[in-house]
Amino acid sequence: MGIYLYKSFSYNAQKITYADLMKGITEEKIDKIVIHQNEEVPTGSVTVYYKNNSTGQMYVSDVNQYIDLFDDLGVTYELKDVEKKRDIGIYVFIILVLVVGLFIFFVGFNKSISSSGGGGAMMDFGKSRARQINEDVRNIDFTKVAGLKEEKEELAEIVDFLKDPKKYTDMGARIPKGILLEGPPGTGKTLLAKAVAGEAKVNFFTISGSDFVEMFVGVGASRVRDLFTVAKANSPCIIFIDEIDAVARRRGSGMGGGHDEREQTLNQLL
Structure with missing residues (x-):
């Protein structure tokens, strides 16, 4: 549940293919390209902002290939590192869910003890x-x-x-x-x-x-x-x-x- 909500907060962009990307470049329909790269692994994503205010996104296994491609084509792009704040956010959310779950469990446990006669179950x-x-x-x-x-x-x-x-x-x-x-x-x-x-x-x-x-x-x-x-x-x-x-x-x-x-x-x- 925590992972699902976390993903729902991510940027809402339409998925595109390599062919869609090249078509947008040749037809000059693209306003800006942003490459998101990870620090430890070569995987990442390419986000395309079109002139008609629409957005496309594609996940790539090696961002270095697209960096070399855009350099060869003379296409301007912006390079960003993937923010680690999102990773921290999901862990904080999961911990929050666990804390709330433990609180509900102990409240129910105390009620069951009280209903059995004021802690008689523990005394017995x-x-x-x-x-x-x-x-x-x-x-x-x-x-x-x-x-x-x-x-x-x-x-x-x-x-x-x-x-x-x-x-x-x-x-x-x-x-x-x-x-x-x-x-x-x-x-x-x-x-x-x-x-x-x-x-x-x-x-x-x-x-x-x-x-x-x-x-x-x-x-x-x-x-x-x-x-x-x-x-x-x-x-x-x-x-x-x-x-x-x-x-x-x-x-x-x-x-x-x-x-x-x-x-x-x-x-x-x-």
């Missing part, structure tokens, strides 16, 4: 995406998990702690900060975690590790904090983080002494 960006599942988990216990005898025996003590924590705290015992279930997909890790919640009759939160990581730095750590805030409000409960390797990172390995998004999320989680 750092909220946890964990799902609380209680009804389905109530009916799941260790009898629904086939095999995994040793794993269920290890987790039975966790279930007993969740049911009667006072018995353990009186003895000075402390529950583990977390339990790592390792195994290939489809081996029953999620079902086993639900069975622990079902046996202990506690709330169950599930989230994928990839839900923590975003392109914006700090979002993952914010979601971890929000997740544990919600979990504390619904304690006792179990938080099951599936595919935790999505935030896998060796601590302190940030480039340039800094921390990337995954490392910040992992540090907050630990």
